[in-house]
Amino acid sequence: MCGFISIFGPPGSDTIHDVINGLVAIQHRGQDAAGAVSFKSKFQAKKGLGLVREVFEERHLQRLRGSLSVGHVRYPTVGLGEDTDVQPFWLDYPVGVAMAHNGNVTNFHELKRTYFDSRNIPLGSNCDLEVVLYVFADALMRRNADPVGIEDVEAGVREVYEKVKGAYSVVGITTAGLYAFRDPFGIKPCIFGKRETPDGTFYAVASESVVLDVAGYEIVRDLAAGEMLWIGEDRVPQFRQVAAKPHRPCIFEYVYFARPDTFLDGVSVYEARMEMGRRMGRRFRETGLEADVVIPVPESARTAALTMAEELGLHCREGFVKNRYVGRTFIMPNDKARQATIRAKLNPIRSEFEGRRVIIMDDSIVRGNTSRHMVKIAREMGAEKVYFASYSPPLVSPCFYGIDMSTKRDFIARDRDEAQIANELGADAVVYQTIAEMEDAVRSAGNGDLQFCKACFDGNYPTGDITESMISDIESDRVAAGNCG
Numbered sequence: 060m061c062g063f064i065s066i067f068g069p070p071g072s073d074t075i076h077d078v079i080n081g082l083v084a085i086q087h088r089g090q091d092a093a094g095a096v097s098f099k100s101k102f103q104a105k106k107g108l109g110l111v112r113e114v115f116e117e118r119h120l121q122r123l124r125g126s127l128s129v130g131h132v133r134y135p136t137v138g139l140g141e142d143t144d145v146q147p148f149w150l151d152y153p154v155g156v157a158m159a160h161n162g163n164v165t166n167f168h169e170l171k172r173t174y175f176d177s178r179n180i181p182l183g184s185n186c187d188l189e190v191v192l193y194v195f196a197d198a199l200m201r202r203n204a205d206p207v208g209i210e211d212v213e214a215g216v217r218e219v220y221e222k223v224k225g226a227y228s229v230v231g232i233t234t235a236g237l238y239a240f241r242d243p244f245g246i247k248p249c250i251f252g253k254r255e256t257p258d259g260t261f262y263a264v265a266s267e268s269v270v271l272d273v274a275g276y277e278i279v280r281d282l283a284a285g286e287m288l289w290i291g292e293d294r295v296p297q298f299r300q301v302a303a304k305p306h307r308p309c310i311f312e313y314v315y316f317a318r319p320d321t322f323l324d325g326v327s328v329y330e331a332r333m334e335m336g337r338r339m340g341r342r343f344r345e346t347g348l349e350a351d352v353v354i355p356v357p358e359s360a361r362t363a364a365l366t367m368a369e370e371l372g373l374h375c376r377e378g379f380v381k382n383r384y385v386g387r388t389f390i391m392p393n394d395k396a397r398q399a400t401i402r403a404k405l406n407p408i409r410s411e412f413e414g415r416r417v418i419i420m421d422d423s424i425v426r427g428n429t430s431r432h433m434v435k436i437a438r439e440m441g442a443e444k445v446y447f448a449s450y451s452p453p454l455v456s457p458c459f460y461g462i463d464m465s466t467k468r469d470f471i472a473r474d475r476d477e478a479q480i481a482n483e484l485g486a487d488a489v490v491y492q493t494i495a496e497m498e499d500a501v502r503s504a505g506n507g508d509l510q511f512c513k514a515c516f517d518g519n520y521p522t523g524d525i526t527e528s529m530i531s532d533i534e535s536d537r538v539a540a541g542n543c544g
Contacts (some may be wrong), residue, residue, distance in 0.1 A: 060316050060461050061146070062088030062266045063159040065129040065230035067237035067290050069259025075123040077261070078130040081270040082111045087318060088161070088266065089132035092145040096157040098232055099125030106145040127232040131159035134463070144186035147231070154199045154207070155234040158192045161266050162227030162247045163461035165525060168532035170194075174222065191229060194219050199233075206235035209289045209297050216240045216287045216301050224524050226309070226460035226512075228282075230264045236291040239264040243302035244521050245284025246309050246460050246512050248323045251296070252276035262290050267321040281324050307521040310511040311462060313501045314451045315359050315422045322505070329362060330504035335450040336363030336420075338496045340370025343418065348446060348488055354378035354411060356421040356433060363450045364420040373418075378411035379433070405433070412440035419486075423451045427471035427484055434485045447486040452494045456518040459525055459533055 062085035066074040075097050082093055093114040094106030103123050107114040111132060131146040149157035164170070164187035175182060175190070182189050198215035199207055212233075219229075219240070226246035230239045241249040252271035254261040265271055268278050282288060285302030308324050309316075319329040343350075353375045355364035368375035382404050411417075417437055424430050430447055437445045453472035472480055481489040494516050502509055514520045 060088055060134050060463075061159075061161040062086075062132045062270070063130065063146075063161055063228075063230050064263060064265040064270050065159070065232060065237055065239065066127070066261060066263045067232070067294075068126040068261045069256070070126060072126045072258060072261070073124050074126055074128040074261070075120050077263070077274045078128045079111065079115055079120065081263075081265060081274055082130045082132050084270045084273045085265070085267055085318075086111055086132055088316065089134035092133040092142070093131065094133075094145045094147055095123060095128060095130035096147045096149050096232070097123040097125040097128040098155070098157070098234060099127075102149050102151060102155065102157060104147070104149065106142070106147075108142055108145065127237060129157055129159050129230055129232050141185065143184040146186065146188055148184075148186070148188055148192050150192065150196055154196055154202075156192070156196050156199060156207075156231060157233075158188060158195065158229060158231035160188050160191060160227045160229045161461065162242065163187065163225050163459060163533075164190060164223055164227065165225035165459050165522070165529045165533065166223070167225075169528070170222070187225075191219055191223055191227065194222050195229075206292065207233045208235075208291060209299070212238050212289045213287060213299055213301060220285070220302050224522065224529075226522070228266060236289060237262060237264070238287065238289050239282060240287035240301070241282040241284060243285040243304040244512070245282075245306045245324075246521070248308065248312060248317075249282040250323075251279045251282060251288060253279055260294065262294075262296060264288065267317055267323070269318045269321045272320070278322065305510065305521065307510060307512040309460065309462075310497065310501060310513045311423075311451075311458075311515060313504075314497070316462075319359075319362055324509060325506040326501055326504045326509065328504075331501045332359075332362040332450070333366045334500035334503050335492060335497060336366030337370050338500055339363065339420070339448055339450045339490070339492055340367040342492060342496070343367070343371060343446075343448060343490050346488065346490055348490075349416060350418045350444070350446060351415040352376050352378075352411065353418045353420055356405070356419060356429065357381040359422045360420045360450070363422070367418070367420060367448070367450070376411045378408055378417070378419075378437075379405040380408065381405055405436075407436045407440050409440045412437050412442040414441060414443055416444035416446070417442045418446045418448050420448045420450065422449070423454060424449050424471060424480070424484075424489075425454055426469055427480075430471075431484045438485070444487045445485075446488045446490065447481070447484055448490045450492050451497055452491050452516045453480075454515050456515055457530070457534075458515045459520065459529065460512065460514070462515065
């Protein structure tokens with residue numbers, strides 16, 4: 060799961076500052092690397108490993124001039140996390156085009172073995188974006204005229220959809236304009252916005268609405284599944300529906316990845332989490348268990364914990380203090396790094412645990428590392444009972460669409476019931492949300508018609524093209540990179 064923003068400003072404008080501010084707003088989507096490419100008579104780039112504020116200095120922004128820019132923060136799901144994998148990627152010749160994406164190409168290794176080897180094209184990285192870029196650019200190279208126009212972009216998008224499998228939202232720039240497209244099933248988010256100024260209109264595409272909010276952009280709309288956007292030299296946004304597949308946005312965005320102040324596909328992430336918390340309160344009541352306090356695991360669980368406590372008539376207390384300078388452990392590149400940072404990340408307040416029956420509320424339980432540690436801390440702080448609640452259902456299947464859950468051994472819930480999971484965590488009980496309640500909670504927050512990709516919860520992959528060969532390739536890639544638990 061990564062984050063991106065691309066901006067097309069009026070003639071003579073510079074867009075890089077808005078891009079960098081946007082990347083800071085979605086730093087939660089990737090802490091491994093950051094990069095940006097701008098165009099003003101030529102492509103200029105700055106990329107590096109680390110957080111946005113560590114990669115970019117003012118001297119870089121002075122160089123990255125131009126009305127066209129694209130930026131990216133990376134969380135590695137394919138590749139070895141090397142500097143050659145840092146996005147955006149670009150080509151100067153025979154067609155000028157830069158690109159960034161959020162997602163995962165499931166047939167990346169197959170394309171490397173067939174499509175590229177047969178053309179004697181050696182890839183320069185282990186990042187799956189590179190295959191998207193080359194397939195897209197190959198179609199642009201066959202265009203009939205300069206500059207690149209909407210027909211050329213549509214031909215490139217259509218070729219990507221035909222050859223590249225998986226889930227991906229893509230943004231980028233050419234020497235003539237800005238383009239974006241969302242994968243045929245719309246699994247990954249992609250939002251379009253604009254900002255009117257005395258000098259003209261700035262257009263932007265980002266992976267979360269909050270990116271546009273912080274830069275003062277008006278949200279126009281989400282791109283539909285299989286839809287592309289082109290804004291050329293006439294500066295008129297043009298949309299085209301290139302693929303016609305069922306829309307299946309990733310439900311884990313609402314559970315965990317997106318910021319709470321984001322809207323995705325018409326749904327408020329904040330409202331969705333509040334409703335999931337209410338339903339968890341009712342779910343906990345059904346168990347017959349009794350508790351004294353609800354304590355969220357910061358940050359993403361806080362919203363749902365508040366409404367769960369309200370539903371149960373309990374207090375919600377900040378029992379864990381988060382060190383904000385330690386990154387999200389879930390998106391850290393390997394299990395060793397996650398384990399090493401859990402204790403540094405969260406420190407307890409003894410008075411909130413001592414002598415109490417405590418519900419520890421989290422958004423999900425993946426490997427169980429953080430959950431097990433939280434239970435251990437609660438007992439050390441003198442909790443009488445420790446119940447662990449997850450406002451999402453048990454995670455049981457690998458995600459092959461861009462979340463670091465790529466091997467079956469990642470999941471503590473796989474082949475275990477709630478009692479067995481509680482035993483593994485050292486908790487007195489574990490309580491999960493149901494899939495149906497989770498889906499209904501998200502729909503109630505703004506879009507009652509949504510159907511979701513929830514493969515990590517039920518094992519049903521909406522693209523219908525996940526093969527054993529793909530699974531083997533992806534799992535081998537994750538093991539080689541040390542990115543699995």
